[in-house]
Amino acid sequence: MTTHSATLREEIEEMIAVGELKPGQHLDETELATRFGVSRTPVRETLIQLASMGLVVIRPRRGAIVAELGPQQLVEMFEVMSELEATCGRLAARRMTPEEQQALLAAHQACQDARDAQEPDVYYYKNELFHEAIYAGSHNQFLIEQTRNLYRRLRPYRRLQLRVRDRLATSYHEHDGVVQAIVNGDGDLAEKLLREHVMIQGQRFSDLMSSLPRLRQDAA
Amino acid sequence: MTTHSATLREEIEEMIAVGELKPGQHLDETELATRFGVSRTPVRETLIQLASMGLVVIRPRRGAIVAELGPQQLVEMFEVMSELEATCGRLAARRMTPEEQQALLAAHQACQDARDAQEPDVYYYKNELFHEAIYAGSHNQFLIEQTRNLYRRLRPYRRLQLRVRDRLATSYHEHDGVVQAIVNGDGDLAEKLLREHVMIQGQRFSDLMSSLPRLRQDAA
DNA sequence: GTTCTTTTTTGTGTATACAAGAATATCTCG
DNA sequence: CGAGATATTCTTGTATACACAAAAAAGAAC
Numbered sequence A, B: 001m002t003t004h005s006a007t008l009r010e011e012i013e014e015m016i017a018v019g020e021l022k023p024g025q026h027l028d029e030t031e032l033a034t035r036f037g038v039s040r041t042p043v044r045e046t047l048i049q050l051a052s053m054g055l056v057v058i059r060p061r062r063g064a065i066v067a068e069l070g071p072q073q074l075v076e077m078f079e080v081m082s083e084l085e086a087t088c089g090r091l092a093a094r095r096m097t098p099e100e101q102q103a104l105l106a107a108h109q110a111c112q113d114a115r116d117a118q119e120p121d122v123y124y125y126k127n128e129l130f131h132e133a134i135y136a137g138s139h140n141q142f143l144i145e146q147t148r149n150l151y152r153r154l155r156p157y158r159r160l161q162l163r164v165r166d167r168l169a170t171s172y173h174e175h176d177g178v179v180q181a182i183v184n185g186d187g188d189l190a191e192k193l194l195r196e197h198v199m200i201q202g203q204r205f206s207d208l209m210s211s212l213p214r215l216r217q218d219a220a
Numbered sequence C: 001g002t003t004c005t006t007t008t009t010t011g012t013g014t015a016t017a018c019a020a021g022a023a024t025a026t027c028t029c030g
Numbered sequence D: 001c002g003a004g005a006t007a008t009t010c011t012t013g014t015a016t017a018c019a020c021a022a023a024a025a026a027g028a029a030c
Helices: A004-017 A029-036 A040-053 A071-095 A098-116 A120-137 A141-158 A167-183 A187-215 B004-017 B029-036 B040-053 B071-095 B098-116 B120-137 B141-158 B167-183 B187-215
Strands: A056-059 A063-066 B056-059 B063-066
Touching: A004 A029, A004 A040, A004 A141, A029 A040, A040 A056, A040 A063, A040 B040, A071 A120, A071 A141, A071 A167, A071 A187, A071 B071, A071 B141, A098 A120, A098 A167, A120 A141, A120 A167, A141 B071, A167 A187, B004 B029, B004 B040, B004 B141, B029 B040, B040 B056, B040 B063, B071 B120, B071 B141, B071 B167, B071 B187, B098 B120, B098 B167, B120 B141, B120 B167, B167 B187
Parallel strands: none
Antiparallel strands: A056 A063, B056 B063
16 A cells, blocks of 8 residues: 555656656645645645655745756766766676676667667667666665666756767767676776766756756746 | 744754664654644654655654664665765865865864874864865765765764774874875875775774664664 | 454544735835 | 835645554454
């Protein structure tokens, strides 16, 4: 059995992730309550959870709005993201079991297939699995959780990410170096390569950030 | 003006930190409500926040208990802690302003004074300031926040930390290496030294973990 | 005396009611 | 016609009430 606010949290979180609720948008408790057919209480509890996760901001007596991250914050969060992933990679290089290495290679192969087929959507998905395979190899459940949390928090802004020309091929090539470093057990190299790999995405973000104001709901 | 649940959160968080509420202990909503002279509603909202922070665990229909971290989880969290601090150090080595370097040196000097005076309590406090000085040098507010969050989450278990023989002198010596690496701008070295410095504390934790069952309130 | 079932009790989850602060609209006066 | 003050409305924060599930206690069967 699950509680109302738990399901609500997932739903609203998804709505934020896909942009149905835009950064800066005011979240009316009663409106959400009626929309989901519940009372204000579980809605409030949901909003508090989302606030703790950083997805919304609650100002006392002034209600909740979808968190809007400024360029500065985004850069900082991406930097941390790259560090977390790099750490996963370094630990994975030292700790992966043969089975986990096999899984990583398989995920890598799947990326190659998607690249060859020139299917960005497929690649995007396989890419996630590839990174998950590295996370798993860190053998640190808490680290994995933290990394996933941050990833989810950045998701609302990810849909901005353009299908940059040749990004697929470049990405795959970077993956290749990471995989080799990991199977060779070279943690420092894996760390370095992953840090750069993720950071490059972050820099693309920087490029896009000038278009940020366009994204968010014009707050009153 | 601030809201009830905000002040409540700080109070309960502190109670958990100092061990007035022990890991595993059941948190009765009505009891807390009467104790603080408010209704259940703000208490519930507080508990939800604490749950999102990982300090308590809420199981549906079964209430909240103070989170109890197993040895495995503690080791994992300490590993992440060391990585976050190490990252702060690496960034600080590259980004610190001269003023921030001065502040770091001052904090380091304060540690030395405390060591010479053989005052563990003072050293403990000055040590915090020392690490904070490094955080600040990272120039990444989000990273600092994450690091502080984890630190706070580990606080309930920190009071276990023994005054190990010679730990003060060793700690100060380790700090010395870190400071030199940072002022020399050697990010990689600072990262490595800080990782080890924090991890050593974590290993002391491991040693103490056998005494863990004694700490937590015997859950029914 | 032990174990399984049934009943009671306790405590959580949700809904509703009320109070107070913030936003907004209206009105008055320059 | 515009600016400031006041009143109204709206939304949030808190309290209370109720429903229902889970744990605890009591009772029955073996």
